[in-house]
Amino acid sequence: MSVQAPVMGVMGVSGVALANPVTVANPVKMxxxxxxGGGIEGGAIVSSAHTSSGVVLLDYADVVPGSDARLLExxxxxxxxxxxxxxxxxxxxxxxxxxxxxxxxxxxxxxRRVCFLADPQDTHGYFYSKxxxxxxxxxxxxxxxxxxxxxxxGVVCNGMLFNEYAPDSYISDHRDxxxxxxxxxxxxxxxxxxxxxLRIKEYDYVTKSGCTKRNGxxxxxxxxxxxxxxxxxxxxxxxxxxxxxxxxxxxxxLRTSITFRLHDKERESKQYNSYIKGKRKREHxxxxxxxxxx
Ligand SMILES: O=C(O)CCC(=O)C(=O)O
Numbered sequence: 001m002s003v004q005a006p007v008m009g010v011m012g013v014s015g016v017a018l019a020n021p022v023t024v025a026n027p028v029k030m031x032x033x034x035x036x037g038g039g040i041e042g043g044a045i046v047s048s049a050h051t052s053s054g055v056v057l058l059d060y061a062d063v064v065p066g067s068d069a070r071l072l073e074x075x076x077x078x079x080x081x082x083x084x085x086x087x088x089x090x091x092x093x094x095x096x097x098x099x100x101x102x103x104x105x106x107x108x109x110x111x112r113r114v115c116f117l118a119d120p121q122d123t124h125g126y127f128y129s130k131x132x133x134x135x136x137x138x139x140x141x142x143x144x145x146x147x148x149x150x151x152x153x154g155v156v157c158n159g160m161l162f163n164e165y166a167p168d169s170y171i172s173d174h175r176d177x178x179x180x181x182x183x184x185x186x187x188x189x190x191x192x193x194x195x196x197x198l199r200i201k202e203y204d205y206v207t208k209s210g211c212t213k214r215n216g217x218x219x220x221x222x223x224x225x226x227x228x229x230x231x232x233x234x235x236x237x238x239x240x241x242x243x244x245x246x247x248x249x250x251x252x253x254l255r256t257s258i259t260f261r262l263h264d265k266e267r268e269s270k271q272y273n274s275y276i277k278g279k280r281k282r283e284h285x286x287x288x289x290x291x292x293x294x
Pocket of ligand 1: 163
């Protein structure tokens, strides 16, 4: 059994059938969700099912037949020590609230601490919003954890992105790049620390972002410490966004996520060249700004 079958409604802007407007739960009652291990859809807790490869939290084929997008949850309690030491090993590499120049020259901030580890021979770094996060060479503790993730869950990966969230930190709805850097579209995330909400939304092709309550569906899941969340399927990153929103009542304490992806320097070359071009353009533009100081 997977998530409850939705009531199908109007055709959405994306061309896929969307459900009738859903009323999304107000601040999720974390305890209730964590206790059942399920998600909240339109305010109702949906069921989850155990499979040999984890618990199916969301099977999007129930919404859009033919889709292979699924969200699975895995118990990682046997990896506690590995997870703890990997997180300890990266503490000095974090960058806090990095800023970058985004769309139309707007200064944007990433509201969290982040670092990216991989072998620089495998990748130029982590690409996001036309930016590049430099690669920190991978620590032995991270190598050990990555090896365990590969062996136990068959996740093909060579890079680890750490996101650390304080109570007021968040990551906006987004889709992960599904070409260039990531040959395999699956993203495997480890949860550590306090429970936060992972929000999955249908992608709205008009606004190029997650849907609203009126034109699509969304699901909230409580992240649980020492579990892995596996966003898998060839169309997951095409049809769905994910984010960690700031809620009205976010628990005190830190949450860290470690996401594992496969990076490929050769496939990144187009993205890298366009990043370098953009960087040169920005540097050139700022060199032309007159110095107004005495
Ligand atoms: O913190 C998380 O679980 C999500 C991180 C994320 O969205 C990402 O790395 O793309």
